[in-house]
Amino acid sequence: MLLKEHSKNGQQLLVLMLVLLLGSGFLATSLVSYQASLKSIRNSIVNTELPLTSDNVYSEIQKDLVRPILISSMMSRDTFVRDWVMKGEKDVEQMTRYLHEVQDHYGAFTSFFVSDRTLTYYQSKGVLKQVSRQEPRDVWYFRVRDMKEPYEINVDVDLANQDRLTIFINYKVFDYENRFLGATGVGLAVDAVIKLIDDYQRRYDRSIYFVDTTGRIVLTGAQSGPMGAKVGQSLSEIPGLKELQAKLKRPQSGKFEYHEQGRNHFLNVRYIPELDWYLFVDKHEGGLLESVRKTLYLNLLICLIVTVVVLILVNRQIRRYQTRITDLANADSLTGLPNRRGFQLLAGQALQEARRDRKPLVALLLDLDHFKMLNDTYGHQAGDLVLQGFSQNLRDSLRQSDIICRWGGEEFIILLKDTGNANARQLAEKIRKEIASKRYPYKGVNLSVTTSIGLAEMHPDDSLDSLLSRADKGLYRAKQSGRDCVCVEPTGNLDAL
Numbered sequence: 001m002l003l004k005e006h007s008k009n010g011q012q013l014l015v016l017m018l019v020l021l022l023g024s025g026f027l028a029t030s031l032v033s034y035q036a037s038l039k040s041i042r043n044s045i046v047n048t049e050l051p052l053t054s055d056n057v058y059s060e061i062q063k064d065l066v067r068p069i070l071i072s073s074m075m076s077r078d079t080f081v082r083d084w085v086m087k088g089e090k091d092v093e094q095m096t097r098y099l100h101e102v103q104d105h106y107g108a109f110t111s112f113f114v115s116d117r118t119l120t121y122y123q124s125k126g127v128l129k130q131v132s133r134q135e136p137r138d139v140w141y142f143r144v145r146d147m148k149e150p151y152e153i154n155v156d157v158d159l160a161n162q163d164r165l166t167i168f169i170n171y172k173v174f175d176y177e178n179r180f181l182g183a184t185g186v187g188l189a190v191d192a193v194i195k196l197i198d199d200y201q202r203r204y205d206r207s208i209y210f211v212d213t214t215g216r217i218v219l220t221g222a223q224s225g226p227m228g229a230k231v232g233q234s235l236s237e238i239p240g241l242k243e244l245q246a247k248l249k250r251p252q253s254g255k256f257e258y259h260e261q262g263r264n265h266f267l268n269v270r271y272i273p274e275l276d277w278y279l280f281v282d283k284h285e286g287g288l289l290e291s292v293r294k295t296l297y298l299n300l301l302i303c304l305i306v307t308v309v310v311l312i313l314v315n316r317q318i319r320r321y322q323t324r325i326t327d328l329a330n331a332d333s334l335t336g337l338p339n340r341r342g343f344q345l346l347a348g349q350a351l352q353e354a355r356r357d358r359k360p361l362v363a364l365l366l367d368l369d370h371f372k373m374l375n376d377t378y379g380h381q382a383g384d385l386v387l388q389g390f391s392q393n394l395r396d397s398l399r400q401s402d403i404i405c406r407w408g409g410e411e412f413i414i415l416l417k418d419t420g421n422a423n424a425r426q427l428a429e430k431i432r433k434e435i436a437s438k439r440y441p442y443k444g445v446n447l448s449v450t451t452s453i454g455l456a457e458m459h460p461d462d463s464l465d466s467l468l469s470r471a472d473k474g475l476y477r478a479k480q481s482g483r484d485c486v487c488v489e490p491t492g493n494l495d496a497l
């Protein structure tokens, strides 16, 4: 019992160790590959995807700006414009026609000329207004007039076109003696850039927006900017970006990371000198990591299934071996019958059942007669052969439920379940006679053997030892009575042959 408990503990320990080994191994490899995937996705976002988007948007903007800059440059050098101003801006119709031609021919959104002498703002439909230093919307003109550079790119709302956000190319115009005459140029709607931003946002699930040097959002896609932010909002009002803005103080180019509602965002910021703006390309890792996480869960599920299957197989195999070992430990190797150990287990149970069910149980103790002589005459091998044959004869004579055991040497025990004294006696006699009539051929000689049998019926207060001890007394008397006979113990009216 102790041995069984011990081996059960050992089995549990082995299974536990296997679970730990397999589980930790699988877990470690799954987590390592999960981390590696995360790292490679993050690397690809930060080092490839976002910079690439930023490059594309930037080159698109540059492409869109080159043509209007060229047109504005030509307008500033146009002799008609300069001559017309120098001649006193007499025929407004002429300037209007000129501006209309430029706008129409080059497909510009708007075209303009502001005269420095009269401060008149001309555009393709005629005179728009007089520019004034006091008017905040006209600040641009006075800035252009004072700047050193020949032109500037200014993003502003266009008064002449329902205040649409427009990129203006403001070129300075000089006379032939290099005296300042005014500013001219074309305006370009930023619709094209917005369309591009929308396209990128839709296709690559990333947010693209422009921020000025003070951290104010100046241009977003058609819908809205990051986390629903609108043009005009400062970064310091937007969740997540607020903390980044506080850390950096002012926008600056580079790669950044920030968190917003538990989501990790990657940010690529690039300064666009032509606009004096920063281009923000922003992507959160949510959707991307979802698939990696799903793969991790699938991996872990597969690992769990493999671990469970391995454990079931190992457990089954261990049990099979255990049963085999127990069988071997409880069986006699020569005859295959239960040995003393095996008998103790089976007999204990049989006695308990008989007592519980109030059924009779009889023990027979059998001993081969003059077996030493047989061994001495024909050899040990002949003795073994007789023992095997005798065991088989016993098996053949008994029911499946009866218990047969090789008690040791040439001594055997039989427990007859649910059998009374009289029937047991008859059966013992039958066995005795059959054995005596059996022949066991060995090397041309027909060996034979007789058996003495002691018989005892179980009493209600019997232990296995006391029952066997009475059977042993019966056997002793059988031997004393000349062998090859059955003796019942205690002696009763059935005992006498």
Ligand SMILES: Nc1nc2c(ncn2[C@@H]2O[C@H](COP(=O)(O)OP(=O)(O)OP(=O)(O)O)[C@@H](O)[C@H]2O)c(=O)[nH]1
Pocket: 334, 367, 368, 369, 370, 371, 372, 373, 375, 379, 380, 381, 382, 383, 384, 387, 408, 409, 410, 479, 483
């Ligand atoms: N061949 C063989 N002989 C065995 C085995 N086990 C015990 N023996 C022999 O069985 C013999 C038993 O001899 P004894 O106990 O003197 O009894 P016996 O010769 O049968 O005489 P009685 O029992 O008095 O009739 C011994 O010689 C043992 O060596 C076995 O597995 N194989």
